Amino acid sequence: MALKCENSLSLLAHKPITGARLNKDYSIWKLLSQGFKQHQGWTPAWRNPEIKSSYDVVIIGAGGHGLATAYYLAREHGIKNIAVLEKGYLGGGNTARNTTIVRSNYLWDEAAMLYEHSLKLWEGLTEEINFNVMFSQRGxxxxxxxxxxxxxxxxxxxxxxxxxxxxxxxxxxxxxxxxxxxxxxxxxxxxxxxxxxxxxxGVARHDAVAWGFARAASNYGVDIIENCEVQGMDIENATIKGLQTSLGYIRTSKVGCVTAGHSSVMAKAAGIRMPIxxxxxxxxxxxxxxxxxxxxxxxxxxxxxxxxxxxxxxxxxxxxxxxxxxxxxxxxxxxxxxxxxxxxxxxxxxxxxxxxxxxxxxxxTPDACPIISKTKVKGLYFNCGWGTGGFKATPGSGNIFAHTIAHDEPHPLNAAFSLDRFHSGHLIDEHGAAGVAH
Amino acid sequence: MFVINCPHCNEPREEEEFHYEGEAFIARPAEPETQTDAEWGDYLFMKKNPKGWHWEMWGHSAGCRKLFVVKRNTANHAIDGAWTLTEARAAYDAEMAKI
The missing domain is CATH 3.30.9.10 (D-Amino Acid Oxidase, subunit A, domain 2)
Structure with missing residues (x-):
């Protein structure tokens, strides 16, 4: 499933949306005016909404990848009724614990294209979400x-x-x-x-990525619900119907699971086996x-x-x-x-x-590559298996996972990263470029 | 860091002497030729990876160099016991029979 370079490169061209500019309220002028007021006038960066009983899409896990997914779903695919559920607090898992390295020098075409897509998004991210993610291309x-x-x-x-x-x-x-x-x-x-x-x-500021995507997603109307644990999945006829959570039942027809280390636990709730x-x-x-x-x-x-x-x-x-x-x-x-x-x-x-x-x-995962995939349950998608090196992929991962959820089809960049590859044998062996230090 | 009692040496030793060898009791299919791709992929790659009690193999790599089985809780690293492979199989089957 080797991607052709010239085709893939055109996929990497990210078109910034120049129309309605949300998120533009942080600026040097705002900072100066707040300075005169002893910085007492800042408001929370994202809303703290009540949970609703039904959503078009529910993302499980408010880490960088989950929040980025919600942001791109709202921004590029026009889906507005989205919740991001987080059992702890926002950005408190691996987003807060990684060593913030961002790079794209992977060996195989599929992986290189995936991480390069992400690196290109990093390069414009601070401006795009109007939040300084302190991306520093220091090599x-x-x-x-x-x-x-x-x-x-x-x-x-x-x-x-x-x-x-x-x-x-x-x-x-x-x-x-x-x-x-x-x-x-x-x-x-x-x-x-x-x-x-x-x-x-280079490196980026890990917390700022979560906060920036949370703020940008929230401005698009995404509900971020902290302290809400998913306890079960309501699946009928191999189709997702809703989620049992610690804050009650939520009806939804699309669930994106972005729970990193807990992906096997979530997959088990859906009756899916994972190579994780x-x-x-x-x-x-x-x-x-x-x-x-x-x-x-x-x-x-x-x-x-x-x-x-x-x-x-x-x-x-x-x-x-x-x-x-x-x-x-x-x-x-x-x-x-x-x-x-x-x-x-x-x-x-x-x-x-x-x-x-x-x-x-x-x-x-066995091949040190992520799983960004549909599953045998209709409407249930997994974005997991990033192993030791998911931080660098945060914007790219969210971007193509949002595409996968919105279209019920993988983006060309993540078609090779399906769960099926562990049955077809099309592994993408990135232990050389990923390995221990990722 | 935890301490593991090697059932072959019958002595508690520090974790650093041991090497983790993965999930226990993944049986190789008796007739590989008749397996579908899905079944073979499941055998090769799919893991239980539970949050909680986990039956797993360890090797006493800096000691007697023998394999054995540990039942360990992945949520808090508590260890319920360590057995030779044969003993462990009996204990595992007895536990599975109860479920």
């Missing part, structure tokens, strides 16, 4: 530590370039020239031999430092990735804990291994104190 390095790593990097960089995605293969000295404090000595356990570099990649395993993925941040690292460094081989937030914290991510879990915590030895890897890359970080550590539950 991402994926380090290679063995000859095979370097061969894979060459291959991936070439594949990226053929797909119109920016990518460079660098040797160790070229990496050192760009990141002077990195240790390229041969006297390490896994010496750095080079890297792939995507200049347009939920694992803890841990991350931690340091005390705030003066600006020291102006890019993102990732290494699959030594299992660590690091960037510096605008607050000055080093944001460090680990590999997954190997056991399945829903506990939102992992084992300390994973943190120890990750810290060791980061210190080998950056010996000068050895005295930096770590401030906070946490775990999220990621929904991993």
């Amino acid at each position: 991402v390095f994926n380090l290679g530590h063995t000859l095979q790593d370097m061969r894979d990097i060459e291959r991936r960089v070439n594949a990226n370039n053929l797909n119109g995605i920016d990518a460079l293969a660098l040797n160790a000295q070229e990496v050192k020239d760009r990141i002077p404090m990195i240790n390229i000595s041969k006297n390490t356990r896994f010496p750095i031999m080079g890297a792939s570099f995507q200049p347009r990649a 395993e939920s694992h803890p993925l841990q991350a931690f941040v340091s005390e705030s430092l003066k600006p020291i690292l102006d890019t993102v460094v990732m290494s699959n081989a030594v299992h660590g990735y690091v960037s510096q937030s605008d607050k000055g914290e080093l944001v460090i991510g680990a590999g997954i804990d190997h056991y399945t879990s829903y506990a939102q915590r992992g084992s300390p030895h994973i943190i120890e291994h990750t810290a060791a890897a980061i210190i080998e890359l950056f010996p000068m970080f050895s005295r930096v104190r770590m401030n906070r550590q946490w775990g999220g539950i990621v929904d991993t």
Whole structure:
């Protein structure tokens, strides 16, 4: 199911809607006028509506992906009667727990097109939703530590370039020239031999993405209902009729399930089996430092990735804990291994104190690619399986999932990411580009 | 971090000595040739992935290097027990019979 490049690239052209401009009330003038009033006049960024008994579309999960889905459903497909149900609080799951890396340098055409679509949306997102998502294209390095790593990097960089995605293969000295404090000595356990570099990649502010999409969706009339847990699905004749929730029954004919680590639980409620395993993925941040690292460094081989937030914290991510879990915590030895890897890359970080550590539950698939799909239940759609790297796809995922729900057909960009691929055998093996550090 | 009692060594050891080996009791179809694509895909890829009690295999990779079965709660990491594969099968079947 290889996508043809030239066709796919035209799919990537996102047409901003220039007509009715909602969401334009945040501006420098608003900020100044509020400044004169000691900032006492700001109103909540989104509505807190009463839940209704019936909706055209219900999205389960108010994380970045779910809120983006609701936003694009309202904006691009004209559906207005939408609810986003969240059992906890908005953006409190993996949206709040990831390490905010955004990139699109994936190996296979299908995945590269999907993530590049998302990256293109990121590039205009702050302006589009009038909310500063602090998208910073500071570049991402994926380090290679063995000859095979370097061969894979060459291959991936070439594949990226053929797909119109920016990518460079660098040797160790070229990496050192760009990141002077990195240790390229041969006297390490896994010496750095080079890297792939995507200049347009970078980081964004995770909470702002959820808040921005919540505000934009809310302005289009989407009801965001927090503290509302879906407890059961009402399915008749393989068709979704409604949802049992902790706030009562909701009638609806379309449900989009975007529940990340809890996707298997939701699928079970619908009698669907999923090729998903939920694992803890841990991350931690340091005390705030003066600006020291102006890019993102990732290494699959030594299992660590690091960037510096605008607050000055080093944001460090680990590999997954190997056991399945829903506990939102992992084992300390994973943190120890990750810290060791980061210190080998950056010996000068050895005295930096770590401030906070946490775990999220990621929904991993056998081919490290997401499932954005219809199901055997009519009107029930799943967007899951993003595993360790869903944040980067937030706008693109919402955009094509909204298309899938609105048309009851996959968007060309997610046709290959159906649940059927685990029966047909058309897997998209992205362990090379995704793997541990995603 | 949790402590697992290896039923072969009969000794509680730290989790770091062990390697997680996935869901237990996924039976390979007796006659693969007669399987449909859907059945074979289910066997290869589909997982229970429950929130709650989970029967799973672990290997004592830095110890006796043998496989065994643990019943662990994925919501809070509590461990109900660890058995050799044969013992575990009997315990699992007894539990399934009750449901």
